[in-house]
Amino acid sequence: MASKTLTFSVRPRGKPLHKLPEELSLSSASTSSDLYTQLASSTKTSIHRLRITKGSDGSFIPNTSSRPVSDTGLRDGSSIYVKDLGPQISWRLVYVLEYLGPLLIHPLLYFLLPSSSSPTLLQTLSCTLITLHFLKRELETLFLHRFSSATMPLFNLFKNSAHYWLLAGLNIAFWTYRSSSPAAGDSNPWITWPSVALYVIGELGNLNAHLVLRSLRSSGGNERGIPHGFGFGLVTCPNYMFETLAWVGICGVTWSVASVLFATVAVGQMAIWAQKREVRYRREFGGKYQKKRSVMLPGLW
Structure with a gap:
């Protein structure tokens, strides 16, 4: 099955992150690790400081390269929340x-x-x-x-x-x-x-x-x-x-x-x-x- 582009609405949870994008697009074949990598790159923040949760139910999205982002329950148009966990x-x-x-x-x-x-x-x-x-x-x-x-x-x-x-x-x-x-x-x-x-x-x-x-x-x-x-x-x-x-x-x-x-x-x-x-x-x-x-x-x- 061919991959398609998924676009997510991005919101901060807690203290706002500098340069956090309002939207983020990924291929459905991308992994949740790719999601973390893109957000870390955009915000110039260590990937280990980020915690991403689904807007629909607040469940945690793990940072792993073995799980396609489409398997996390995220769909095109879904909202995700990004939290800065502070110094690690x-x-x-x-x-x-x-x-x-x-x-x-x-x-x-x-x-x-x-x-x-x-x-x-x-x-x-x-x-x-x-x-x-x-x-x-x-x-x-x-x-x-x-x-x-x-x-x-x-x-x-x-x-x-x-x-x-x-x-x-x-x-x-x-x-x-x-x-x-x-x-x-x-x-x-x-x-x-x-x-x-x-x-x-x-x-x-x-x-x-x-x-x-x-x-x-x-x-x-x-x-x-x-x-x-x-x-x-x-x-x-x-x-x-x-x-x-x-x-x-x-x-x-x-x-x-x-x-x-x-x-x-x-x-x-x-x-x-x-x-x-x-x-x-x-x-x-x-x-x-x-x-x-x-x-x-x-x-x-």
């Missing part, structure tokens, strides 16, 4: 900066806080496990993860970083490495070493899940697939399940309420993400996807 920062850099906080804070306070005696076994183990956890995250961010979105609004960086720098960094470190900390006392081997074992299982399981997820997306692509493998037949997001196991192990070593607080907040947030992913899998893949009763913790959530 790459997701990869976001994660690097988030995890850098606890990665630096824990070794620093481990050496600075104890005043009357050397760090105990539990304090040394706590620093080692937490530092390795965030070092692993940094390495995965730099060399393993493939992101579906290139950037996020710069303003969100400060909110996201506070979660790690304050809750996982300063809060846990301050209450764990002080001489009056419960971790400054003697360890109970019946609790400490099973906790370390749980941590190791959690970290290795989490790494395996990330490797599976990486294999579903090509470099620079944003395609999605159905993950299979260890843990994926049990819950929607085994990466979150194993992350939880690792933090249960850390809590068993630190004996810190601060660790429990961070783990509780983190698990709650991961549970929300896991539920959304289950909904998305069911919507995108239909009968091809085996529905899960538990999205993160078997029999619990």
Whole structure:
């Protein structure tokens, strides 16, 4: 079928964009990525700052080269709204900066806080496990993860970083490495070493899940697939399940309420993400996807 020219009415949403055209014409064979490219070129704005929605129902039009613009529901004469999302920062850099906080804070306070005696076994183990956890995250961010979105609004960086720098960094470190900390006392081997074992299982399981997820997306692509493998037949997001196991192990070593607080907040947030992913899998893949009763913790959530 021969392609035809589609002309759209263009309107700003929120703050007006400089030189935003009132109309835009594209071939019906063009992709939604071409739509973003033309608007970015016209407004002299980074393509990552733009969010385009349909005027008919307000639904989001994704920036992808795999979807013809005619498949988005847009027709000749349709209206589109264009929003400037503001200054952006790459997701990869976001994660690097988030995890850098606890990665630096824990070794620093481990050496600075104890005043009357050397760090105990539990304090040394706590620093080692937490530092390795965030070092692993940094390495995965730099060399393993493939992101579906290139950037996020710069303003969100400060909110996201506070979660790690304050809750996982300063809060846990301050209450764990002080001489009056419960971790400054003697360890109970019946609790400490099973906790370390749980941590190791959690970290290795989490790494395996990330490797599976990486294999579903090509470099620079944003395609999605159905993950299979260890843990994926049990819950929607085994990466979150194993992350939880690792933090249960850390809590068993630190004996810190601060660790429990961070783990509780983190698990709650991961549970929300896991539920959304289950909904998305069911919507995108239909009968091809085996529905899960538990999205993160078997029999619990």
